[in-house]
Every structure is written in structure tokens, then in C-alpha cells.
Amino acid sequence: MKISVRNIRKTFDLYPALHDVSLDIASGELIALLGPSGSGKTTLLRLIAGLEFPTSGKILFGDEDASAKSVQERNVGFVFQHYALFKHMTVADNIGFGLTVRPAGTRPARAEIRRRAEELLELVQLPGLGGRYPQQLSGGQRQRVALARALAIEPRVLLLDEPFGALDAKVRKDLRRWLRELHERTGHTTVFVTHDQEEAVELADRVVVMSQGRIEQVGSGDDIYDEPATPFVFSFIGQSNEVPVEVRGGEIAYRGAVLGRTEEADGHWRMFVRPHDLALAETGQPGLAGSLFGARRAGRSRVAEIELDGGGPRIEVELSADADAQQGRAVTLRPTRWRLFPQSATAA
Numbered sequence: 001m002k003i004s005v006r007n008i009r010k011t012f013d014l015y016p017a018l019h020d021v022s023l024d025i026a027s028g029e030l031i032a033l034l035g036p037s038g039s040g041k042t043t044l045l046r047l048i049a050g051l052e053f054p055t056s057g058k059i060l061f062g063d064e065d066a067s068a069k070s071v072q073e074r075n076v077g078f079v080f081q082h083y084a085l086f087k088h089m090t091v092a093d094n095i096g097f098g099l100t101v102r103p104a105g106t107r108p109a110r111a112e113i114r115r116r117a118e119e120l121l122e123l124v125q126l127p128g129l130g131g132r133y134p135q136q137l138s139g140g141q142r143q144r145v146a147l148a149r150a151l152a153i154e155p156r157v158l159l160l161d162e163p164f165g166a167l168d169a170k171v172r173k174d175l176r177r178w179l180r181e182l183h184e185r186t187g188h189t190t191v192f193v194t195h196d197q198e199e200a201v202e203l204a205d206r207v208v209v210m211s212q213g214r215i216e217q218v219g220s221g222d223d224i225y226d227e228p229a230t231p232f233v234f235s236f237i238g239q240s241n242e243v244p245v246e247v248r249g250g251e252i253a254y255r256g257a258v259l260g261r262t263e264e265a266d267g268h269w270r271m272f273v274r275p276h277d278l279a280l281a282e283t284g285q286p287g288l289a290g291s292l293f294g295a296r297r298a299g300r301s302r303v304a305e306i307e308l309d310g311g312g313p314r315i316e317v318e319l320s321a322d323a324d325a326q327q328g329r330a331v332t333l334r335p336t337r338w339r340l341f342p343q344s345a346t347a348a
């Protein structure tokens, strides 16, 4: 099922939670909504579900306007972070619940519901556990039951709000891989909310990066990391530094030292550069001059904090593990890859 979100605005009382959001989700796509707390991810998911209604704008399911339709009419499946399985019901009854509450005419027979629950338990790799109660399962198993329950109604769309948020890192990782495989097998159009970049990039076909009720960028993991469209995306995804620079006649300069060339217009710009895209230069060569303030080991490399001369910003550079990281050491850095954003671009 293709979903189109068209110019959605959502205000709670007078507070704008979403400003003019538009997004096209292709049928069968797996989409992540990624952003910091309060950026509007859950609000967007709830609007797609039909748990909230837009202040203005439209949501289409296929070519049909679903904006005013209920959750049931939209036929969406849900999974929330705090798996709300019914404690007094067996796993099989939990999975079949959405079918048993259907009106008489559309409700499958009891035996058929049981058969479907068993089929779904196979799909989520929990065969034979239908007779257990939720408290007899691990957190990860409960989460898979919650997914089976969401799938039982044969939803047109699957919506997951931080589905693995409450689980420990190892289980999260396993469930992620498992969800990706399940998605490949079942092909449901799926939208999930996360504030975990790694989860978003590993699972999703496309990631929607949100900030302050707006979509900043939609793209693959590579797109958002390598070609960040805005200062916010640059600083939110991965590590980054920001240096105020001046462009004059195609040269980018920081306090008079030329760092590189650009085709951008003369004026003040914000240079964003990742710690591993800064190289050590000989002292006296043009570059970002400063002194080493501190360093920490990070996996195979060492990340050093450099205080730029003349009261400039502190920036991070990734050095080899055996680099001289003595405090106070004078260093000059040359950016090897960067992105410039105009001074007026929205603050990160």
C-alpha cells in the first residue's frame, strides 16, 4: 500500500507539532522516522495510523483520501515500545485478539483464528508457544508476539513506534535483523519510529530525518551521512565539527588561513567537517591552527579535541591510535572533505 502524506500540519492547542510535512512512501517500503525527542516522529506515525487527525493537509492510502478514516478503516497494524500484550490471555489468544473482536459477519471461525495464530507463531519463530502466557516469555519473545498480533489482522500497513526501545542492545540487534528478514518475506509497507541512527540505517530502505516538526531530509543511510542536506542533518548523523569560514574569490579561509577552494559565493559560511576528514598538516602550513586539549581512545583510533587559536571553537579530529596526543601540542589541521552551508541556514 502506497502512502502519501500531503502538507500535513498538526497543532496541539496552539503548539505546532508538525509544520507542513509531505512524504511519499512506496508500497512495500520500510521507512524509518529518525529524530531527536520532540521532533514529531510519533505524531506523524499516529496521524498515518488514524490515532490523530491533521489540523490541515491530507493522508492518502493508495489513491484514496484516508485523512478522516478510523484506525480500523485504514487497516493498520501497530506495535509500540511497551508491548501491551494482555497478561491474562495466552500468546495464541493475544495474537488472535484483533480477529475475535471483528463484527460477526467478518469474524473468522474460532478454528480458523487458531490456525492463523499458529501460522504467525511460525513466522515470528516461536512455534509451539501459543499456550504460554506473556509473563512466561522473554522481552524479545514478547515483542515478536506483539508483531505477530499486529500482522494477524492482515494489515495494509505496519506501524512500529520504537518497537525495540525497551530491550537490551544484543536483543535489539537480533530483532532488527529478524524484522528486516520478515519484511523481505512479507513485503508490508512499514513505517517505524526510532531515535537510534544505527537502527534506522541498518533496517530502513529510506530514513526520514526530522527536527522540530519538519522533515530535514529523506534518503538512504549513505545519502544522509555522505550528502547531508542541512546543518541539522550533518550534526545529527555521525560526528561533526563546525567552523565559521569566509569565502573570497573561490578560496575558503579561516582567520586568513586558506583551507581549500569552493565555487560558492563570497561571504560568511558555516563549514561542517567530520573528525576523520581532517588531516594533520606541518606546523606553519595553512590550515586550522590550534592546540591539543584532550584525547580519548575510540576503537582503532584516537579522537583528539583541538582548541583553535584565537578563541575559536573546539573541534575533534580522528588520529591514529599511536599519534602524539600530548596536551598542549600545537597542531595544524587541513580539511580533506567538507560541506559549506550559508550563515543564515537554520541553526543546527
Ligand SMILES: Nc1ncnc2c1ncn2[C@@H]1O[C@H](COP(=O)(O)OP(=O)(O)OP(=O)(O)O)[C@@H](O)[C@H]1O
Pocket (backbone or CB within 6 Å): 012, 013, 015, 016, 017, 035, 036, 037, 038, 039, 040, 041, 042, 043, 044, 195
Ligand atoms: N497530545 C499532545 N498534546 C500536546 N502536545 C503534544 C501531544 N503529543 C505530542 N505533543 C507535542 O508535540 C511535539 C512532538 O511530539 P512527538 O511525540 O511527535 O515527538 P517524538 O519525535 O516522537 O519524540 P520522542 O522521541 O520523545 O517520542 C512535542 O513537543 C510534544 O510535546
